[in-house]
Amino acid sequence: MTPVAKAGRSGRRSGESGTSDAILEAARAQFATRGYQGATIRAIAADAGVDPALVHHFYGTKDALFAAAMRMPVVPSEAIAAALASAPQASLGTHLVKSALTLWESAGVREAFLGLLRSAVASEEAMALLREFVADSILPTIARAPGLAEFSRAEADYRVSLVASQILGLALTRLVIGLPAIAGASVDELAATVGPTVDRYLTGDAAVPGD
Amino acid sequence: MTPVAKAGRSGRRSGESGTSDAILEAARAQFATRGYQGATIRAIAADAGVDPALVHHFYGTKDALFAAAMRMPVVPSEAIAAALASAPQASLGTHLVKSALTLWESAGVREAFLGLLRSAVASEEAMALLREFVADSILPTIARAPGLAEFSRAEADYRVSLVASQILGLALTRLVIGLPAIAGASVDELAATVGPTVDRYLTGDAAVPGD
Numbered sequence: 001m002t003p004v005a006k007a008g009r010s011g012r013r014s015g016e017s018g019t020s021d022a023i024l025e026a027a028r029a030q031f032a033t034r035g036y037q038g039a040t041i042r043a044i045a046a047d048a049g050v051d052p053a054l055v056h057h058f059y060g061t062k063d064a065l066f067a068a069a070m071r072m073p074v075v076p077s078e079a080i081a082a083a084l085a086s087a088p089q090a091s092l093g094t095h096l097v098k099s100a101l102t103l104w105e106s107a108g109v110r111e112a113f114l115g116l117l118r119s120a121v122a123s124e125e126a127m128a129l130l131r132e133f134v135a136d137s138i139l140p141t142i143a144r145a146p147g148l149a150e151f152s153r154a155e156a157d158y159r160v161s162l163v164a165s166q167i168l169g170l171a172l173t174r175l176v177i178g179l180p181a182i183a184g185a186s187v188d189e190l191a192a193t194v195g196p197t198v199d200r201y202l203t204g205d206a207a208v209p210g211d
Numbered sequence: 212m213t214p215v216a217k218a219g220r221s222g223r224r225s226g227e228s229g230t231s232d233a234i235l236e237a238a239r240a241q242f243a244t245r246g247y248q249g250a251t252i253r254a255i256a257a258d259a260g261v262d263p264a265l266v267h268h269f270y271g272t273k274d275a276l277f278a279a280a281m282r283m284p285v286v287p288s289e290a291i292a293a294a295l296a297s298a299p300q301a302s303l304g305t306h307l308v309k310s311a312l313t314l315w316e317s318a319g320v321r322e323a324f325l326g327l328l329r330s331a332v333a334s335e336e337a338m339a340l341l342r343e344f345v346a347d348s349i350l351p352t353i354a355r356a357p358g359l360a361e362f363s364r365a366e367a368d369y370r371v372s373l374v375a376s377q378i379l380g381l382a383l384t385r386l387v388i389g390l391p392a393i394a395g396a397s398v399d400e401l402a403a404t405v406g407p408t409v410d411r412y413l414t415g416d417a418a419v420p421g422d
Contacts, residue, residue, distance in 0.1 A: 118332045120388070121325055131388050139390075154392075161384065161392035162404060169380020173372065177331070177342050179350075181365075181372035193373060193417045197408045206404045 020058050022048040027069040032125060036066065036132035063137050071115055073108040077141040084145055092145060093202060094195025100167055101174075101187040110175045117176065134164060147203040162201040170194060231269050233259040238280040243336060247277065247343035274348050282326055284319040288352040295356055303356060304413060305406025311378055312385075312398040321386045328387065345375060358414040373412040381405060 026047035030039040041062055045052040059065040067075040083099035084092075103109065120130040142160040151159065170190070173179040182190070200206055237258035241250040252273055256263040270276040278286040294310035295303075314320065331341040353371040362370065381401070384390040393401070411417055 114332055117328060121329045121332065127388065131390060134388065134390060158392045158396065158404075161390050164390065165380040165384040165393060165405075166377055166408070167380070168383050169376040169378070172379050172383060173376040177338065177345065179342060179345060179372050179375065181369045182376060185369065193369075193412070194376075197377070197411070200408070201404070 019048070019050060019054070023050065023055055023058060023065075024069050027065050031066060031069060031129055035129055036136055039066075041065065066133060066137070070112070070119075072112045073106055074103060077137045079103055080138065080141040081144070084141075087146075091195050091199055093198030093200075094191045096142075096145075096163075096198055097167070097170070097194045098187055098191035100170070101190055104171065104175055105187075113171060113175055139164060145202055159201050159203075159206065162206070163198050166194060166197055166201070230259070230261060230265070234261065234266055234269060234276075235280050238276050242277060242280060242340055246340055247347055252276065277344060277348070281323070281330075282319075283323045284317055285314060288348045290314055291349065291352040292355070295352075298357075302406050302410055304409030304411075305402045307353075307356075307374075307409055308378070308381070308405045309398055309402035311381070312401055315382065315386055316398075324382060324386055350375060356413055370412050370414075370417065373417070374409050377405060377408055377412070 023044065026044045027039070030044045030047065034043075039062070041055050042052050044065070045055045048055070055065065059068055061075075063077045064075045079099070080096075083096055086099075087095045116130060119126045121127070139157065139160045142163055143156050145160075148156045148159065170182070173182045174190075175183075234255065237255045238250070241255045241258065245254075250273070252266050253263050255276070256266045259266070266276065270279055272286075274288045275286045290310070291307075294307055297310075298306045327341060331338045350368065350371045353374055354367050356371075359367045359370065381393070384393045385401075386394075
């Protein structure tokens with residue numbers, strides 16, 4: 001998993017740090033005005049007055065640049081791809097939930113979630129940006145899970161969106177609100193309880209639109 | 212279900228309207244400073260300069276007063292109790308999800324959700340208030356569902372908290388963020404998909420702490 005937002009940290013020359021800050025500022029402005037899909041690394045580079053190659057050098061993909069601009073401590077799509085790559089054959093859902101819960105124990109994750117929510121509830125534009133990021137970066141990554149390819153695109157989309165609803169609900173109750181029974185449960189307990197839900201949504205017998 | 216916040220509406224004498232507004236303001240201040248559990252109708256009445264009986268007359272229970280103060284279009288615990296009372300024997304989960312989704316189609320619900328989130332992410336005190344309200348008003352109401360009484364209090368609490376995680380995740384993705392596959396699905400489709408999850412969390416074979 002690529003650590004994000006490292007480029008602007010101390011220990012670098014201030015010229016590099018100033019450049020990466022300018023890129024992040026340009027990225028925030030582009031994402032806010034053009035949305036996740038509309039923003040391009042080329043336009044962000046132009047706004048920051050640097051070569052697009054430098055943006056790629058500092059931040060890699062648009063996913064990773066978005067994560068850095070939003071001060072996320074990890075790149076969600078990379079974390080999900082890593083979890084999928086390391087999944088055992090049995091209960092992919094349990095493994096995915098466990099990976100998410102383990103990641104949430106990292107420093108800065110609650111603050112990042114709160115920051116995202118704060119930004120999203122402040123304006124409909126920011127909410128649309130969050131919607132696009134989930135729909136265009138997170139959901140397609142979950143859709144690469146084994147077994148999803150056999151479904152129609154609409155059905156796969158419905159299934160991974162339901163997975164997102166349960167995982168986001170867990171993030172909301174465990175990390176953000178801190179509901180005692182959820183916040184106090186162990187990673188293994190919650191993964192064992194919620195994993196089968198995710199398995200069913202992904203590939204199980206779930207009523208889907210059009211069935 | 213008791214409609215809330217009616218007392219301050221037009222068509223009443225301005226004296227009554229002024230009194231109910233004063234009660235709501237005192238309630239907001241009490242809930243914010245003392246939390247959901249700490250706030251009392253007696254103290255709110257004293258702050259508003261009215262008799263506690265008048266607060267009960269206007270708003271009924273503390274639950275209903277909280278809902279009115281937070282500008283919720285319905286009282287969540289009353290809506291859940293009504294859904295439980297009208298539930299068929301088979302798939303209580305499907306019925307509960309359907310009731311929630313149907314309620315969310317009402318005017319003002321999205322704005323109420325957004326308002327709650329906005330308030331909660333603005334300060335840790337407001338987040339604690341939301342946590343107490345969910346833990347002390349919503350969860351105990353869900354725990355009255357048939358079959359829950361046979362579990363220990365800790366297990367029942369874990370089970371209903373998981374139900375809350377899925378329902379809140381659905382609210383977040385359907386109402387607040389508006390993820391296309393979830394926002395575009397029908398009430399019946401989502402109830403058929405998510406209902407079995409709720410059934411399993413409530414009374415099914417779910418790994419619970421201490422097992």
